[in-house]
Amino acid sequence: MNKVTLKDIANEVGVSITTVSNVLNNKNITSYSEKRKQQILKIAEALNYEPNLAAKALATQQPNMMAVLLPHYTYGSLQECPFYFYLISGIKNGAHARGLDIIIRFIKANETVEALVAWARGRCLHGIVSVGEISKCLILGLNKLNMPIALVDNYTAFKLKNIHYINTMDEYGGLIAARHLLEQGYKHLCILTSSITEETVDYYRYRGFKKGVQQAGYEESLIVVSTTNYQEGFDISYEVKSMGIDGAFCTSDSLALGLIDGLRSLGVQVPTDLGVIGFDNMSRSRENWLPLTTINQNVIKKGELAVDTLYNHESWGSQAKVSVNLIKRATT
Amino acid sequence: MNKVTLKDIANEVGVSITTVSNVLNNKNITSYSEKRKQQILKIAEALNYEPNLAAKALATQQPNMMAVLLPHYTYGSLQECPFYFYLISGIKNGAHARGLDIIIRFIKANETVEALVAWARGRCLHGIVSVGEISKCLILGLNKLNMPIALVDNYTAFKLKNIHYINTMDEYGGLIAARHLLEQGYKHLCILTSSITEETVDYYRYRGFKKGVQQAGYEESLIVVSTTNYQEGFDISYEVKSMGIDGAFCTSDSLALGLIDGLRSLGVQVPTDLGVIGFDNMSRSRENWLPLTTINQNVIKKGELAVDTLYNHESWGSQAKVSVNLIKRATT
DNA sequence: CTGAAAGCGCTTACAG
DNA sequence: CTGAAAGCGCTTACAG
Incomplete structure (x- = not known):
C-alpha cells in the first residue's frame, strides 16, 4: 500500500511524467491522442493514484x-454554542466546493x-476566516x-x-424585534445586551432595537449583562x-x-405579564417548554458567504450582510 | 512580505542552507559553534522565517x-449538538501539543x-480520528x-x-442510572433508546440499564425511539x-x-409522578427550567485520548474507555 | 566544523 | 504530439 506517484504511472504506461501530469490535470489536453489519454486515466485509476497535495x-x-x-473565549461559553458548528459547516461547504481543505x-x-502569524505563514493558505471578536492587533x-x-x-x-x-443584519434584527413587541401590545420595553459600545455585534442589535422603540415614540430601559x-x-x-x-x-x-x-421561578407569566424575544434562532429556542420568539439568522449561509468572499475576492475590503427574519413563537 | 526561505537566511549569514537547516532543527547541533548558531537564529528571527510545511x-x-x-447524519441533529464541539476541542488539544494540525x-x-480513501491518501496524515457511527466498509x-x-x-x-x-463507559453509565432510579424509590422503570442491537452506543447504555434493573430483581419496560x-x-x-x-x-x-x-404539557409532575434521567450532561441539561439528572462523561478528555492513542500507537488495536459519573439534579 | 548534491512528488516553460 | 530539465523549499546522507 505504498503511495503511488506520477512516476509509477509513467513507468507503467511507458510515457514521461510530464505527459501523465498533463493528462491528469487536463493541460494541453488537445495535444494528446484520445487513446493515450484513456490509457493513462485507466492506469491511474487502477493504481489508486492520488496526487500528493504537499508536493502539488x-x-x-x-x-x-x-x-x-475560532475564538476561545471562556471555555464553555463558546463551546456550548451549536452556532459555531453551523458556521463551520457553511465554511466547509464553500471550501470543499472549491477543493480546499x-x-x-x-x-x-x-x-x-x-x-498566530507564524502559524499562518507556514501553511499553504488560500485565505483566513476569522470568527467573532478578535483583537485589532491580531x-x-x-x-x-x-x-x-x-x-x-x-x-x-x-x-x-x-x-x-461578513455580518448579520444585526441592527435591522433589533429593529424588527422592537416593532414586533410593540405590535403585540407591549409598551414598556427593555433590552438586555452585553454591550452598548461600538464594534460589537450586541451593540448593533441594541442600536436597532433602540431605534425601533424611539421611532414609535416610546423609550426603552437598558440592562447591561456581563455575558449573554x-x-x-x-x-x-x-x-x-x-x-x-x-x-x-x-x-x-x-x-x-x-x-x-x-x-x-418568580411567578411572572410569559407572555401575558411579560413578552420576551431572543436573537439567533438556535434550535434550543424552539425546543423549549415555552418556545421562544426570536430573530432568525442563517448561519450556514454566513459561513458559505465567507468562503465565497475570500475566493472571489477583490483585493479591497468588502462588506456583506445576511438577512434576518422574525420567528413568532410562544413568548410574545 | 514575500515568504522567506532557508536560502534567504543562508545568504544573509553567509553559510549554506544545510547549516541553517541543521541549526534551526537542532541537528548535529554540537558540531556548530555557539556563535554561528546564535547568528543564524537571530537572522531567522529578524526575517520572520517560518518553515514551509508542505516542503517539510x-x-x-x-x-x-x-x-x-465527522458524521453528517441528518443535518441539524448532529450539528445542534455541542458535544462534537467539545470533542474537537479535545482533539485539538492533543494534536497541537504535538505540533500537528x-x-x-x-x-x-x-x-x-x-x-474518502482518496481524500486521505493525498494528505500528509499522521492518523485519523473518526467520530461516531461510520459504516464498516469505510x-x-x-x-x-x-x-x-x-x-x-x-x-x-x-x-x-x-x-x-475510544469509548465512554456507556454500559456502566446505564447501570448506575438504573441503580440511582431504584435508590430514589422508583420501581417501575422504562428505558428509551434508539437501539437494542449491538455495535451502537445506545445498545450499551440500554444493556447496562437492563442489567442494573434486573440485578435488583425488577423488570424494565422498553421504548425504542427513532432518534434521540x-x-x-x-x-x-x-x-x-x-x-x-x-x-x-x-x-x-x-x-x-x-x-x-x-x-x-400532559400534567405529569416530574420528579414526583415520574423520575427522569438522561445521559451526556450537556450544558443544556443544567440550564433548564427543571435541571436534569444525568450521567456525565468527559468529552474533551475523550478527544485528547483519541489523539494520544494515535500518537503512541502500538500497531495492534487497543481499547480505551473514559469514566462516567452521576449528576443528581431536579428530575429524580 | 561545513557544504555540495540528491531527493521528496509535483508543475511548467521550453525544446524537438 | 512528447519529454528532459529546472524548480518549488526543505532534509539528509556523505564527502571533505
Whole structure:
C-alpha cells in the first residue's frame, strides 16, 4: 500500500511524467491522442493514484487550504454554542466546493500576533476566516500576510486591502424585534445586551432595537449583562421583574431562555405579564417548554458567504450582510 | 512580505542552507559553534522565517496533520449538538501539543469508500480520528491506508492492526442510572433508546440499564425511539404516561429534556409522578427550567485520548474507555 | 566544523 | 504530439 506517484504511472504506461501530469490535470489536453489519454486515466485509476497535495502545493506555489480561526473565549461559553458548528459547516461547504481543505485553529486567550502569524505563514493558505471578536492587533498582524481575510461577526470596520466583513443584519434584527413587541401590545420595553459600545455585534442589535422603540415614540430601559448566557439571564430575572416593564429583548437566545426560566421561578407569566424575544434562532429556542420568539439568522449561509468572499475576492475590503427574519413563537 | 526561505537566511549569514537547516532543527547541533548558531537564529528571527510545511512534509515524508472525520447524519441533529464541539476541542488539544494540525472532513451520507480513501491518501496524515457511527466498509477502506485510526464512540469491535477504539463507559453509565432510579424509590422503570442491537452506543447504555434493573430483581419496560432528540422525547411522552411507569432513563439528554416538557404539557409532575434521567450532561441539561439528572462523561478528555492513542500507537488495536459519573439534579 | 548534491512528488516553460 | 530539465523549499546522507 505504498503511495503511488506520477512516476509509477509513467513507468507503467511507458510515457514521461510530464505527459501523465498533463493528462491528469487536463493541460494541453488537445495535444494528446484520445487513446493515450484513456490509457493513462485507466492506469491511474487502477493504481489508486492520488496526487500528493504537499508536493502539488510546493510546485504550483498555490495554496490549498482555508484556515478557520475560532475564538476561545471562556471555555464553555463558546463551546456550548451549536452556532459555531453551523458556521463551520457553511465554511466547509464553500471550501470543499472549491477543493480546499479547512484547517481549524483556536485562538488562545493570550495569543500573540507573532505566534498566530507564524502559524499562518507556514501553511499553504488560500485565505483566513476569522470568527467573532478578535483583537485589532491580531487582525492587523494577519493582514501583513497579504492574503484575503474574512471577518465573520466582527465590527471593527477596517478599510483595508484584503479585509472583508461578513455580518448579520444585526441592527435591522433589533429593529424588527422592537416593532414586533410593540405590535403585540407591549409598551414598556427593555433590552438586555452585553454591550452598548461600538464594534460589537450586541451593540448593533441594541442600536436597532433602540431605534425601533424611539421611532414609535416610546423609550426603552437598558440592562447591561456581563455575558449573554443562560445563567446570566436566569440571575437577572429578579431585576427585570422589579423594573415594571412588560417586554424584553435579549441579544441572544440563551440569555432569553435563562430569563424566561428565571421569571417563571418568580411567578411572572410569559407572555401575558411579560413578552420576551431572543436573537439567533438556535434550535434550543424552539425546543423549549415555552418556545421562544426570536430573530432568525442563517448561519450556514454566513459561513458559505465567507468562503465565497475570500475566493472571489477583490483585493479591497468588502462588506456583506445576511438577512434576518422574525420567528413568532410562544413568548410574545 | 514575500515568504522567506532557508536560502534567504543562508545568504544573509553567509553559510549554506544545510547549516541553517541543521541549526534551526537542532541537528548535529554540537558540531556548530555557539556563535554561528546564535547568528543564524537571530537572522531567522529578524526575517520572520517560518518553515514551509508542505516542503517539510515532502522532504521528510513525515505527516503533519491529524484528520478528523465527522458524521453528517441528518443535518441539524448532529450539528445542534455541542458535544462534537467539545470533542474537537479535545482533539485539538492533543494534536497541537504535538505540533500537528487538525483538518476536518465531514462524511457525506452517500460517501464512497473510494472518495474518502482518496481524500486521505493525498494528505500528509499522521492518523485519523473518526467520530461516531461510520459504516464498516469505510473503516475497512481507511484501514488499507495503513495508518492508525481512532474510532470514537464506535462499537464495531474490529480486531485489526491500526484500529483503536475510544469509548465512554456507556454500559456502566446505564447501570448506575438504573441503580440511582431504584435508590430514589422508583420501581417501575422504562428505558428509551434508539437501539437494542449491538455495535451502537445506545445498545450499551440500554444493556447496562437492563442489567442494573434486573440485578435488583425488577423488570424494565422498553421504548425504542427513532432518534434521540428533543422532539422525539416530547412526542413520546403521551405513550410514556400511559405505560404506568414511574421512572425513565433516556439514552440522551435531548431526549430526556423533550420527554420532560412533553410530560409537563400532559400534567405529569416530574420528579414526583415520574423520575427522569438522561445521559451526556450537556450544558443544556443544567440550564433548564427543571435541571436534569444525568450521567456525565468527559468529552474533551475523550478527544485528547483519541489523539494520544494515535500518537503512541502500538500497531495492534487497543481499547480505551473514559469514566462516567452521576449528576443528581431536579428530575429524580 | 561545513557544504555540495540528491531527493521528496509535483508543475511548467521550453525544446524537438 | 512528447519529454528532459529546472524548480518549488526543505532534509539528509556523505564527502571533505
